[in-house]
Amino acid sequence: MTEQSPILGIICNLRRHETGIGHTVNTAYINAIEAYTSCRPLLIPCLNDTQDVASLDPILRLVDGILLTGSRTNIHPRHYGDEADERHAPLDVVRDRTSLHLAAWAIETSTPILGICRGLQELNVACGGTLCPDLQSKPNFFDHRMPDTDDFDFNHSDRHDITIRPEGLLASILGAAPKRVNSLHRQGIEKLGHGLLIEAETEDGCIEAISVVDHPFALGVQWHPEHQTGVNEVSAPLFAAFEQAMRARRKA
Helix, strand or coil, X not given: CCCCCCEEEEECEEEEECCEEEEECCHHHHHHHHHHCCCEEEEECCCXXXXXXXXXXXXXXXXXXXXXXXXXXXXXXXXXCCCCCHHHCCECHHHHHHHHHHHHHHHHCCCCEEEECHHHHHHHHHCCCEEECCHHHCCCCCCCCCCCCCCHHHHCCCCEEEEECCCCHHHHHXXXXXXXXXXXXXXXXXXXXXXXXXXXXXXXXXXXXXXXXXXXXXXXXCCCHHHCCCCCCCHHHHHHHHHHHHHHHHXX
C-alpha cells in the first residue's frame, strides 16, 4: 500500500471581505507547503466564544501536524496577565481561543507543530510565557519591524543573522552556523514559557526560535520562512523537517 501524505492542519485568521468576515490563510503558506512538502492542507476555522473549541478535537485527530501561521494581529495580553493598550493592536481574540487550544493540544498529544511569527508567540503564551509589545523600545534592541516600503521582495528579504543553539532541534535541521532571516514583527518573547528551550537568538537578544522540551517536533520561529522558500537556505530544510516529523507521527 502506498504511504499517504501527511495531513497538515493550518489555522485560519479572521479577515473582513466585501460580504462580511471570512476565515483565511495567506497563499504564501499554501504555496510553500505545495512546493516544499507533499502534505495535504486542512484549514482549521477559528471558533468564537459561543462555540466549544473542544469540538475541533475530532478534526484534530485527523491531522499529522499543526501549522500556526503568522498574522498582522497580536495575542490579547490578558492571556499573559497584562492589560491591552494601543501597543497591542490589532487583536484577534477569536483566533486566540483557537490557536492556544491547538498549541496545548499538540503539546499534550506529541503532535508535530510549527509556529511562525504569531505562531511562535502563541506557543510561548500557551506555555505560560509573556510577550513584549514593542521590541524597538527596549534598550539596545534594533527595529525588527517590516521596512516601510512598497517593495514586497525587499520587505521580506534577509534582515539579520540568528545565532543557533548547538545540539538543539533547529541545529539538527540547519546546522549550528549563523543563518540570515527576514524580520517582520513588532512584538516578541519577554519571558520564556515553561518547558521551552531557546533555539536561536539575534545579536540584540531577541528570541528567534523556541522548542518544547521532550517533544518530537514542536518548534516556533519568529521569522517568515514561507516568503523565502527556494531562496533562503533556512526555509526548505525547515519545511522538510516538519514533514518528516509528520510522517513519523503518521506511521506511529
